[in-house]
Amino acid sequence: MxxxxxxxxxxxxxxxxxxxxxxxxxxYTVCPLVESTHGFPTQGARGIxxxxxxxxxxxxxxxxxxxxxxxxxxxxxxxxxACEIKCKSSGAGVPIVELIEDGRKLLVEGxxxxxxxxxxxxxxxxxxxxxxxxxSESRLDWLKAFSERRRLSCKVVxxxxxxxxxxxVGCTASYDxxxxxxxxSLVTLLEEMKINYGVLKEERCCGSPANRAGERRIFxxxxxxxxxxxxxxxxxxxxxxxxxxYNTFVNEYPELMKKIKIQHYTEFLSDMMEEGALVPQKxxxxxxxxxxxxxxxxxxxxxxxxxxxxxxxxxxxxxxxKRNRQDSLCCGGGGGRMWAAVEEVTRLSQIRLRxxxxxxxxxxxxxxxxxxxxxxxxxxDTNNEDKITVKDIAELVAEAL
Amino acid sequence: xxxxxxxxxESIASSLRKIVGEEFVSAALFERIVSAEDTYPxxxxxxxVPYAVVMxxxxxxxxxxxKFANKENVPVFVRGSASQLAGSTRPHTHGIIxxxxxxxxxxxxxxxxxxxxxxxxxxxxxxxxxxxxxxxxPIHPGSQAFARIGGTVCNNTSAHLVDTSIGxxxxxxxxxxxxxxxxxxxxxxxxGMRRPAGTDLTKFFVGGDGLLGVITKMRMxxxxxxxxxxxxxxxxxxxxxxxxxxxxxxxxxxxxLMMELMDEKTAKVGFEVKGLPPPPGAVTIFDSIGYSKxxxxxxxxxxxxxxxxxxxxxxxxxxxMDRWRALWATREVISSFLSQSSGMQWKSAEVIPNLKYLPxxxxxxxxxxxxxxxxxxxxxxxxxxIGAVSLHPGILVPRDWDGEMQRAAYxxxxxxxxxxxxxxxxxxxxxxxxxKRKSFFVRRYGEVGYEFVKSIKKAIDPNNILNxxxxxxxx
Numbered sequence: 087m088x089x090x091x092x093x094x095x096x097x098x099x100x101x102x103x104x105x106x107x108x109x110x111x112x113x114y115t116v117c118p119l120v121e122s123t124h125g126f127p128t129q130g131a132r133g134i135x136x137x138x139x140x141x142x143x144x145x146x147x148x149x150x151x152x153x154x155x156x157x158x159x160x161x162x163x164x165x166x167x168a169c170e171i172k173c174k175s176s177g178a179g180v181p182i183v184e185l186i187e188d189g190r191k192l193l194v195e196g197x198x199x200x201x202x203x204x205x206x207x208x209x210x211x212x213x214x215x216x217x218x219x220x221x222s223e224s225r226l227d228w229l230k231a232f233s234e235r236r237r238l239s240c241k242v243v244x245x246x247x248x249x250x251x252x253x254x255v256g257c258t259a260s261y262d263x264x265x266x267x268x269x270x271s272l273v274t275l276l277e278e279m280k281i282n283y284g285v286l287k288e289e290r291c292c293g294s295p296a297n298r299a300g301e302r303r304i305f306x307x308x309x310x311x312x313x314x315x316x317x318x319x320x321x322x323x324x325x326x327x328x329x330x331x332y333n334t335f336v337n338e339y340p341e342l343m344k345k346i347k348i349q350h351y352t353e354f355l356s357d358m359m360e361e362g363a364l365v366p367q368k369x370x371x372x373x374x375x376x377x378x379x380x381x382x383x384x385x386x387x388x389x390x391x392x393x394x395x396x397x398x399x400x401x402x403x404x405x406x407x408k409r410n411r412q413d414s415l416c417c418g419g420g421g422g423r424m425w426a427a428v429e430e431v432t433r434l435s436q437i438r439l440r441x442x443x444x445x446x447x448x449x450x451x452x453x454x455x456x457x458x459x460x461x462x463x464x465x466x467d468t469n470n471e472d473k474i475t476v477k478d479i480a481e482l483v484a485e486a487l
Numbered sequence: 488x489x490x491x492x493x494x495x496x497e498s499i500a501s502s503l504r505k506i507v508g509e510e511f512v513s514a515a516l517f518e519r520i521v522s523a524e525d526t527y528p529x530x531x532x533x534x535x536v537p538y539a540v541v542m543x544x545x546x547x548x549x550x551x552x553x554k555f556a557n558k559e560n561v562p563v564f565v566r567g568s569a570s571q572l573a574g575s576t577r578p579h580t581h582g583i584i585x586x587x588x589x590x591x592x593x594x595x596x597x598x599x600x601x602x603x604x605x606x607x608x609x610x611x612x613x614x615x616x617x618x619x620x621x622x623x624x625p626i627h628p629g630s631q632a633f634a635r636i637g638g639t640v641c642n643n644t645s646a647h648l649v650d651t652s653i654g655x656x657x658x659x660x661x662x663x664x665x666x667x668x669x670x671x672x673x674x675x676x677x678x679g680m681r682r683p684a685g686t687d688l689t690k691f692f693v694g695g696d697g698l699l700g701v702i703t704k705m706r707m708x709x710x711x712x713x714x715x716x717x718x719x720x721x722x723x724x725x726x727x728x729x730x731x732x733x734x735x736x737x738x739x740x741x742x743x744l745m746m747e748l749m750d751e752k753t754a755k756v757g758f759e760v761k762g763l764p765p766p767p768g769a770v771t772i773f774d775s776i777g778y779s780k781x782x783x784x785x786x787x788x789x790x791x792x793x794x795x796x797x798x799x800x801x802x803x804x805x806x807x808m809d810r811w812r813a814l815w816a817t818r819e820v821i822s823s824f825l826s827q828s829s830g831m832q833w834k835s836a837e838v839i840p841n842l843k844y845l846p847x848x849x850x851x852x853x854x855x856x857x858x859x860x861x862x863x864x865x866x867x868x869x870x871x872x873i874g875a876v877s878l879h880p881g882i883l884v885p886r887d888w889d890g891e892m893q894r895a896a897y898x899x900x901x902x903x904x905x906x907x908x909x910x911x912x913x914x915x916x917x918x919x920x921x922x923k924r925k926s927f928f929v930r931r932y933g934e935v936g937y938e939f940v941k942s943i944k945k946a947i948d949p950n951n952i953l954n955x956x957x958x959x960x961x962x
Contacts, residue, residue, distance in 0.1 A: 105886045108826035108833050109526035111570055111633040124542060125588055126513055127521040127569075136524055137517045143530065148516075155515045177760050177820025178827040 093195055097142055100188055103180065104135045112176045113169035118416040119162055121437065122430040128159045131169035131182050138189035153198045160189045161201050162428045165298060165421030166380040171412055190300025200299035203425040208301050211308065215290035216257040217425070225289060228259075228266040232273065239277060241284030244319045249284035251276070251354075252321045254335075256328040257291050258455035264462065265455045268327060271484035272351055278487060279363050286315075292331040297338055298422035305338075313340045323347040325354045327480075329382035329454045330420075336386065350382055352453045352479050356391040359398050366486035369401030374482070375447035376404065377438060377461065378414035379454035392453050392479055399486045407441045415441070419456035435464035443474060453479050492538075492581075499561060499583065500539040506551045511542040511589070522584045525569040525577045527897065528832040529890040535577070537564070537584045544589040546666055546703040552585060553701070553952065554670035562955045565701055567607060567635030570628075571642070572835070573901070573915075575697065575922035579956040587637050590703060595620065599678060601661055603706045606637020623712040626656045627745070629819060637702050642919045643694030649874040650916070652742040652776070657693040659708045665692050665700035668948035676706065696919045697954045698940075699947050713744065713776035716787035717805040719814055720794045723768045725750050725853060725869065727797045729846040731771070732873050734793035736842055741786040746773035746874025747818050750853055753868040753881075757817030760824045767800045771873055772814050818870060822881060825868070831883035834897060836904035838878040839913030845876055848911045855880035859903060861896045877916055897923065905930065925960025 113131035114120050123129040128137050141148070141156045148156075169182045193199030200208070207217035215222045229240065241249050253276065259269040276283050293308035316324070324346055326332040332350045335343055349357075358364040376396060382388045389411045396404050409415050418434035439461060442450045452458055461476045500514035513519070522540040523531055538561065543549050556563045562582030569576040578584070586607075593604035593613060597620065604613055611631040614624040626639050628646035639646070643657040662676020675688035683689075691699050722728040728748060735742060749757060754766045775790055777783030791802060805811045822833040836855065840848035853869050856862045862882055871878035884896050905927035908914060920928050929937045944951070944958055 102830075102886075105528060105832070106827050106830060108528070108823055109524075109570075110823050111526075111568060111630065112823075114568070115632045124511065126518055126540065126542070126586075127524070128518050133521045136521050140517065140520050140530065152516045155517050159517055173823075177822075177824035179824075180827060 093192075096188055096192055096195075100138060100185060100192065101142060103185055104139045106178070107132055107135060107180045108178065110176055110178070112172045113182065116168040116172045116413075118164055118166055118168065118418065118434050121415075122418065122432050122434045124431055129162065131163075131186075134159055134163055134186055134189070135180075135182065138185070138192075141189070142192070153193075153196070157193050157198045157201070160186060160193060161199065161204075161299075161422065161426055163421050164380070164416045164418060164423055164434075166416035167384040168380075168413075168416070171384060187298065187300060190298075191302055192300070194300040194302070200301065200422065201426045203427070204295070204299045204422055207425045208296055208299060208304055211291045211293070211296060212304060215288070216261060217291060217295050218257060218261050220261045222288070222290075225260050226285065226287070228269055229273070229285065232270050236274075236277075238273065239280075239282075240273060241282075242287045243284045243321070245287060246284065247319050249282055250323060251281055251283040252316075252324045253283055253285050254292070254324050254326045254331055255285055255289060256326060256331045256455065258459070259327045260289070262455065262459065265458060265478075268455065268458070268478040268480050271478065271480040272327060274484045274487070275355065275364065275480060279358055292334045294330045294334040294338075295422060295425070297334065298420075309334070309339050313343050316346060317342055321346055323349075325349050325351045327351055327455060329379045329386070329388075330456070333381040333385050350386075350388055350391070350453065352382075352392040352395055353388060355479070355483060356394045359395065364483070366399045366483055368486045370399055370482065370486055371401040372448045373403045373405060373446060374449040374451050374477075375407050375442050375445055376410070377407070377417070377442070377450050377452045377457055378411055379452060379457045380414070380416050380420050382453060383414055384412055392451075395479055395483060396451060399482060402482070402486075405445045405447060407438075407445055407447075409441065417457040417460040419460045424456060433464060433467075435460040436468060439464040439468065439470065439474070443470070448474060449482070450474060450476050451479050451482060452476065496538045499559070502555055502559075503539055503541045503552065503583070506555065507541055507543050507548050511544070513540045514538070519584070522566065522586070523564075523578050525571060525574065527574065527577065527893075528884075528886065529893040529897075534581065535579055536581065537578060538581055540584045540586060542586045542589050546664065546672055549585070549666045549701050549703060550670040550672055552583070553666060553668055556583060556952045557669060557950050560950060561952075563952055564954055565637075565697055567638045568630070568633050570630040570634045571638055571918065573918040573923045574897075574961045575919055575954070575957045576638075577961065579961050582955075585701070587635065587701070590637075595709070597709065600680065600709050601678070601706050602709060603704055604636060605704055606635060606640065606702050608636045610634045610636050610639060617709060618712065620709075621712050622709045625653055625659055625710055636705070640693055640702055640705055641695060641697040642917070644917045646917055647745050647747070647872050649742050649744060649746055649872065651736075651875070652744050653710070656707075657690075659710060660689060660693050661706045661708055662689050663692050663702050663706070664704035665702050667700045668950075668953040672703075673700070678706070680708075696921050696957055698921075698944050698958055699953075701953070714778065714780045714783040715744075716775045716777070716780070716783035717773070717811045718775075718787055718791060719770055719772045719803040719805060720791070720799045721766055721768045721770050721801040721803075722797065722799050725769045725849045726846045727799070728769050728771055729849040729873065731794040731797040731799070732876070733842060733845055734796060735790060735874070738793045740789050740793050741775065743773040743787075743790060743874050744776045746771060746872065748849070748869070748871045748873035748878070749818060749821070750869040753821060753870050754817065756825060756868070757821045760820045761813055761817045763813060763817065772811075772818070773874060821868070821870065825881075825883060829866070829883050831866075831885050832893070833881055834884050834900055835879045835881040836900050837915055837917055838880060838904055838907045838911070839916050840876060840878070840908070840911030841913055842876055844911045848907065849873075849878060851907065852878045852880040855903065855907070856882050856900070859899055861892070861899045875916065876913070902926065919957075921957045922961050925958070
């Protein structure tokens with residue numbers, strides 16, 4: 087571990103930057119934790135930061151139970167970054183999410199973090215290359231099954247390295263049965279556009295869950311290995327299905343990734359549509375609203391490409407929810423919370439579903455596997471299957487071919 | 488924390504759980520710590536860490552909590568969002584933190600011309616709700632997106648608004664429902680349009696500094712919204728600007744609803760943060776109101792007539808709402824921006840002069856910290872609600888000073904505030920009268936005045952259960 091990231095530096099950075107917050111509390115007005123809990127003061131951005139500060143300064147008097155409480159507070163954040171944007175617009179600009187993730191690193195160093203289920207997921211990333219404890223050799227089963235249904239030109243890298251575009255499928259679209267259809271839809275579109283594309287023979291997790299959980303070592307091992315492979319295989323252009331993989335590649339990977347063009351698939355589809363390489367023909371005749379995933383929108387400012395893609399589908403009426411773009415409400419699945427049992431009084435995904443139904447949408451479209459899962463659960467849990475469906479943008483475009 | 492204390496934490500928490508239910512009580516250490524914090528940068532002392540945090544949902548539960556606290560002799564500190572700036576939400580001893588945030592319902596009765604709301608309602612949300620029906624909420628703190636209305640009632644603060652334009656918020660409060668320190672529940676005031684003549688119990692609680700009861704509901708008259716007209720006027724110095732404001736009063740002008748001041752140094756910061764070209768000097772921005780657009784514009788022009796007599800550098804009549812919002816934002820971002828960029832902690836004071844000495848006071852506030860032993864060499868900024876004859880000098884306090892040093896610095900700044908407000912003949916108009924400001928009260932009204940309040944407090948709260956420390960003054 088280099089000096090820049092030593093424990094003392096981490097502590098210094100946290101103590102310094104947290105005390106720059108002047109407590110204006112604007113962050114609480116947009117925090118999804120405040121909205122989905124009873125709103126005790128530790129259930130909001132500034133409260134989490136102050137808890138970290140006391141955790142550092144009062145370390146010596148803390149018992150195991152106190153430390154576990156601190157862990158639960160710090161790991162409850164969805165890292166949606168709504169607070170950061172609010173903080174910046176109020177004039178301050180405290181890097182809140184970075185500080186919370188640094189707090190998690192500190193808890194990991196102290197043997198307190200991450201949460202139990204996250205530990206299991208991270209172990210699985212190390213041994214199997216995915217957080218779902220699924221066999222690494224079955225990662226491409228979805229593709230094999232799909233190729234039995236239709237002829238595919240998809241190449242498998244590095245057996246055949248001669249590809250223009252690498253589809254980085256990601257763990258959720260590879261393994262989760264409800265999301266594999268998104269990968270299939272995207273493959274259908276790539277075939278339709280006759281793109282010379284491929285997938286990795288031995289794709290491994292991008293490492294994002296490790297970073298969210300504060301496990302620096304697992305992340306740096308994973309990212310170094312992935313980046314090395316991309317370079318070795320001569321990859322020039324990657325599209326991802328998950329905004330989380332996308333964000334990690336763009337913002338958190340080693341410098342050598344800068345040479346590779348990285349896009350979320352909605353950006354790629356939007357480009358292709360602009361070039362006229364992809365023209366949806368079939369009328370869908372539905373009312374759709376788009377849910378901005380935090381890691382695509384707030385984190386990377388990709389707001390318009392997904393909307394452009396939706397608007398190019400004939401017959402699709404695109405309506406906006408009250409909170410959209412940078413005001414979008416987190417679905418609750420980010421920040422490592424896919425592996426955390428965070429208590430919610432009102433589920434964020436259900437609040438979001440209500441917002442979609444308020445504008446009479448028949449479809450909530452999104453571009454993130456985790457948002458997709460969370461929202462689909464909300465539809466089922468509230469028995470609204472006959473009124474509204476969750477679709478990925480790739481699915482809708484594929485339906486419109 | 489030693490064993491006796493942790494046993495006490497458990498026993499208090501378990502009693503509270505019986506009153507409000509498991510999920511609305513926390514005895515976890517970090518929750519107790521963070522729930523005792525306010526906007527102040529310095530950390531709690533160990534003896535300030537509360538025993539438990541409780542979030543009741545009904546007045547009957549609050550009544551039971553206060554009865555329990557009296558029986559066990561445990562202090563209760565009432566908390567909303569803790570955005571108060573004079574230290575009155577920060578406990579100075581172990582106790583129970585009672586959060587009113589679950590009491591957040593409101594109802595509008597247009598046929599009676601009032602609305603009722605619970606203290607945990609967020610000020611900005613209430614403003615939005617009644618705003619939709621064409622009414623204006625006469626409360627406008629910078630923290631309105633987050634501050635709870637209960638705290639503003641206890642301080643009787645309309646914050647940015649000019650008192651002499653539409654009055655103070657307390658002028659619109661028709662009555663409250665309150666749980667007294669002994670647990671009794673009482674209603675005050677009226678549902679009629681006429682205010683009580685003679686004894687009006689409401690006045691013990693509106694602006695009562697939270698000493699005499701926990702407000703669980705308030706009734707407020709619906710004030711019709713106005714039409715607005717805006718302008719900004721720039722001067723080479725704050726003295727001329729302040730003299731312009733004096734003229735508004737002397738020349739019988741209709742006072743704007745809001746009228747802000749930034750001295751040149753401060754305005755430059757705000758304008759830069761919002762990406763505007765630097766202002767030519769000190770600036771006042773104001774919002775004139777009227778019953779029609781023409782009426783508001785006529786009133787703005789009357790204000791401008793007086794302001795122009797003090798030789799401004801520039802007069803800007805604002806027709807474009809985006810421009811007004813941008814200028815308003817320059818004022819709002821200053822303290823947050825300076826805290827972050829300078830790496831220091833912003834601490835403002837509130838100096839209230841009388842009208843006659845406003846120019847002297849404004850000038851002196853540009854050097855507010857001059858000669859102070861602890862804070863004398865720190866950077867000083869100045870803004871304020873100049874139309875209300877209210878000044879907010881702000882100081883940047885280093886973060887690397889330890890907690891005790893920061894406390895001492897804050898105390899020094901409040902002492903200086905007291906000194907200037909005494910010198911110039913006003914009294915705190917936004918942040919309550921006690922807590923960090925007790926010494927002003929004693930100096931201004933003497934031991935007689937202070938004893939008067941103490942004896943009332945003692946009569947109503949003999950065990951000093953409710954919000955102790957506010958009246959005694961924090962250090």
